Amino acid sequence: MNTYATVVLAAGKGTRMRSTLPKVLHPLTGMPLLAHVLNAVEALPAAVAFAPYVATTATHRPIVVLGYAAEQVEASFGQRCLYALQQEPLGTGHAVLAAQHIVNKLDPLPQTVLVCYGDTPLIRSEILASVLVKHITRQATITFLTAHTESPGDFGRVVRNHTGRVQEIVEMKRATEEQKSIGEVNSGVYCFDRAWLWSALEALPRNATGEYYLTDLVGIASSQGREIATVSGTLEETIGINDRVQLAAAEHILRRRILEGHMYAGVTIIDPAATYIDVDVKIGTDTVILPGTMITGKTSIGSACRIGPGTTIEQSTIGDGCIIRNSALEEATLEDGVRMGPFSHCRPGTYLARNVRMGNFGEVKNSYVGAETDMHHFSYLGDATVGEHVNIGAGTITVNYDGVRKNRTIIGDGASIGSDTMLIAPVTIGEHARTGAGAVVKKDVPPGAVVVGVPARVLRMPQSEEDSTVEDSKKE
Numbered sequence: 001m002n003t004y005a006t007v008v009l010a011a012g013k014g015t016r017m018r019s020t021l022p023k024v025l026h027p028l029t030g031m032p033l034l035a036h037v038l039n040a041v042e043a044l045p046a047a048v049a050f051a052p053y054v055a056t057t058a059t060h061r062p063i064v065v066l067g068y069a070a071e072q073v074e075a076s077f078g079q080r081c082l083y084a085l086q087q088e089p090l091g092t093g094h095a096v097l098a099a100q101h102i103v104n105k106l107d108p109l110p111q112t113v114l115v116c117y118g119d120t121p122l123i124r125s126e127i128l129a130s131v132l133v134k135h136i137t138r139q140a141t142i143t144f145l146t147a148h149t150e151s152p153g154d155f156g157r158v159v160r161n162h163t164g165r166v167q168e169i170v171e172m173k174r175a176t177e178e179q180k181s182i183g184e185v186n187s188g189v190y191c192f193d194r195a196w197l198w199s200a201l202e203a204l205p206r207n208a209t210g211e212y213y214l215t216d217l218v219g220i221a222s223s224q225g226r227e228i229a230t231v232s233g234t235l236e237e238t239i240g241i242n243d244r245v246q247l248a249a250a251e252h253i254l255r256r257r258i259l260e261g262h263m264y265a266g267v268t269i270i271d272p273a274a275t276y277i278d279v280d281v282k283i284g285t286d287t288v289i290l291p292g293t294m295i296t297g298k299t300s301i302g303s304a305c306r307i308g309p310g311t312t313i314e315q316s317t318i319g320d321g322c323i324i325r326n327s328a329l330e331e332a333t334l335e336d337g338v339r340m341g342p343f344s345h346c347r348p349g350t351y352l353a354r355n356v357r358m359g360n361f362g363e364v365k366n367s368y369v370g371a372e373t374d375m376h377h378f379s380y381l382g383d384a385t386v387g388e389h390v391n392i393g394a395g396t397i398t399v400n401y402d403g404v405r406k407n408r409t410i411i412g413d414g415a416s417i418g419s420d421t422m423l424i425a426p427v428t429i430g431e432h433a434r435t436g437a438g439a440v441v442k443k444d445v446p447p448g449a450v451v452v453g454v455p456a457r458v459l460r461m462p463q464s465e466e467d468s469t470v471e472d473s474k475k476e
């Protein structure tokens, strides 16, 4: 039986981010950096490369080493991880040692400790699995991930001797000019033999910069003649986020991956360079996304929709066959066949039922709008419950705020609200009632009645059953 435990280092403040937010909580495609790393770690057992070992390997919840703003990070991830505290940021070697007491208490006790960094969000489970598999098959003391690049930047350089054997990792700060030109760099993913790891870390000297570098263990293992294996990956996957320029570069790569995922799954994206979709968004087949569109949070969009151009959708649920142009939605729910825009705004708590048409310059907040209802031109519905087959005339406003409270407006099925009506809430408009253009409605309107004027008064009451069920002609 193989057993491994994963230690994710996330204690650094991330000074180069110049932020009060701890580095690992900075969002990338709508999810904190650390969550990306944890996703990869948790998916490792399901990786294709790991398939031959999965039945004979036990794993544990990831252990995250925290320091700066530890409580804030812990609050974001809760029970998902185990946590170790690094009291002082004395380097990556010191950080791993902070997890020793937790690793040693795990049952079954892991033979292998997989270490990765909380600031490398592009890492994938497949490459983590490759490192672990190589480590197991080689029975190495250390196996680590490297990448080849022409611009090695501030990555640690992998120094090999003339036979190709790894000798050490030299950090950029301490590298000679010759070593700086080495094109093979340390990606920051390692597997260690647990027993050796603790003894080596305990003996690790502080280096000239006052830190304990995890990377120095490679030189130590090499001088002891131990087996050191490497896996070569792509640089793209192991970009470490140290500053906001690198954050933007990672965002670019990850967004591209997300968009490609949707395109392969049957979504048309007219211009990927001008489309921004968060990692948790779901989109159905044959939906077309037009340029200038940003879809964020846990949004779900049905199939055969047309979204954009110039549309922002945040944390919303959209049914099949919806058309949304140049509009903004936040925490809204749209059933199938809704048509929206151009230039409409659904604020939190909006629910538009089947085939609602919400036209130019409309705003809806905290309201239910029933099926087949039309609201074509510059209207505001706030705190309203609107029935089916209602016509909201141009410029209708629910006057929902009396300066103290937000009040509700109720509009019954089949009602017809004349242009420029002010509905002074709380107020109820009965089914199939009508208001005249410019009416200021302060009192409830009975079903089927017609009201006009300022303040609105009853012009006509329904004479019979028939009268109250007259279909209102819809305006376009």
Ligand code: UD1
Binding pocket: 009, 010, 011, 012, 013, 014, 065, 067, 086, 088, 089, 090, 091, 092, 094, 095, 117, 118, 119, 120, 154, 155, 156, 157, 169, 171, 185, 186, 187, 188, 213, 214, 215, 238, 239, 240, 242
């Ligand atoms: C590190 C590696 C470098 C590698 C690069 C890959 C070392 C010494 N260097 O450099 O070889 O090429 O990653 O991305 O390991 N951390 C702690 N406690 C500390 C210091 C750091 O938990 O005391 C955490 C940080 O929060 C971060 C991670 O360890 O998530 C890496 O630290 P960082 O300072 O970013 O290392 P790099 O300079 O990028």
Ligand code: CA
Binding pocket: 117, 119, 240, 241, 242
């Ligand atoms: Ca880093």
